[in-house]
Amino acid sequence: MTSRWKIRPIQPRDDAAVAAIIRTVMPEYGAIGDGFAINDPEVDWMQRAYSLPRSAYFVVDMDGKVVGGGGVAPLAGGDEDTCELRKMYFLKSIRGQGIGSEMLRRCLDAARSFGFRFCYLETLAGMNDAIRLYEKHGFKRIGAPRGRTGHGGCDTYYLLEL
Template sequence: MGAIFNFEEKCGMAITYREINEGDNQELAELIRTVLREFKVDKPGTVYTDPTTDHLSEVFKVEQSVYWIAEEEGKIIGGCGIYPTSGLPEGCAELVKLYTSAAARGRGIGKMLMQKSISSAQQFGYHQIYLESFPELSTAVAMYEKAGFKKLSAPLGQSGHFACNVWMLLIL
């Protein structure tokens, strides 16, 4: 993929959307854990305790995967990716780790990250996108539903995030 995109917001601040790199690992891990603490879902069986959260640039070197970063004035304010999670049906990838900082919310940044990830999944040839979430992340769940994701009654694949209890699927 390798592209960098700039997006001028109404307030004049430029948001840069780019792929993850090794230098992002620590800042991104802290952002993810801060959001999980904020919504009180900082528990075992989530990305909060997943050791790969500290090395996401390595995780997303896997073929058919990508992780998008939203950056403003040199600071990471969000991220989202597509990953071929083990155990998913053929042609299905997972929308993973969509998090935005409190200051970034309500500005369309999460939606843009989700859309870039969905577009990447289509470019990779996936036909379905699965995700896992929590009821506590109700704004995100509503955004997923608006994008066409439908709730499932049970999880798919083997993400290892057994604490998640909202499962959704998008048919592309």
């Protein structure tokens, strides 16, 4: 059976679709208001934001439609050897198909290629499926935030040695 989806680097034409996905998924988990990525200005210009050095963002293209995405970038205010897994969200219709694992592998491969030694992420305690995914891939929960992500609404933090 041929897969109907593929993961590819973000293109400028994907920006509106990625912004819509982020603004659709985050409220499902109560992640609205100050302190959440939904308010990051880069949500509307993801391709440009992730064209910076040591940054990459990928989208899930299913039958020509963007249905998810995820990326890595240097951890703002963090150590130079640490990146952050950022803005990894998928529409409800594609969850549970192994796409998250494949996206996570793609992001971590990019992080390694950029020379990072650690990958950090922030999430919400209620995002149980995402937490299971992170832990399955070796992320370890840590007790406090790192860097200056601006996401004060997050309450769960993970780190992975690459």
